[in-house]
């Protein structure tokens with residue numbers, strides 16, 4: 001328990017080191033403990049009062065939003081972890097803004113899918129019964145909000161907020177394009193040349209006495225997660241009596257430890273994913289399949305619900 005808290009409170013966004021490639025010796029993969037029966041999950045769901053739903057890139061992928069992380073997931077010739085860093089931004093802020101402009105446009109052209117809607121509908125329905133649902137998401141695309149979810153903790157920030165690197169001002173921003181110089185830029189194919197936009201033409205702070213360079217208000221690799229958000233996440237993880245881990249490969253830290261942290265206090269944790277993950281062996285349930293198919297069934301009104 002303590003170990004999990006320390007791990008999750010290390011707060012820095014990172015991909016795994018070699019140690020995390022396999023589950024702990026006490027839970028070898030060959031020793032399957034989880035239940036893959038949807039009816040069994042539904043029994044547990046019907047009794048839960050506080051549900052925490054951790055979501056990852058798999059949920060967005062079903063809306064056509066790529067992670068730019070796995071094989072074939074390059075933008076031009078780079079992976080997200082080559083561009084989503086403070087070092088990349090200080091070296092070439094034009095290129096990084098092109099990348100984020102592309103991601104903003106992709107997202108604005110996408111829609112929430114059945115998994116997003118199932119979660120939002122579940123939150124609205126259960127709140128009338130005095131039960132709660134909170135979404136803890138690694139996704140930065142706002143699709144949970146667009147589907148109607150109200151309680152959403154965005155641990156990796158938001159693609160549609162900017163932060164001034166001079167004065168620190170954080171603002172919502174849904175402009176398309178975010179600035180005139182990015183119009184038509186950001187094409188992902190590897191032959192595209194960098195636009196090499198001068199810094200003065202990149203998104204700038206609107207405060208007349210600042211005009212500092214803006215950056216996306218997202219957490220980059222190597223950066224510290226927002227401690228206020230993390231505190232809320234810890235509170236929800238400590239209080240929930242059911243946890244769902246949805247569409248996440250459980251490889252990006254510290255979020256990868258959230259499900260195991262809940263499981264360590266003997267609370268049921270159900271993983272919904274297209275495959276097993278390095279964390280599956282920790283969990284009580286594993287429902288395999290696209291979450292746009294499995295979640296609407298899993299979270300539908302239970303016969304025991306009277307409202």
Ligand SMILES: [Zn+2]
Nearest residue numbers: 164167205210
């Ligand atoms: Zn500013």
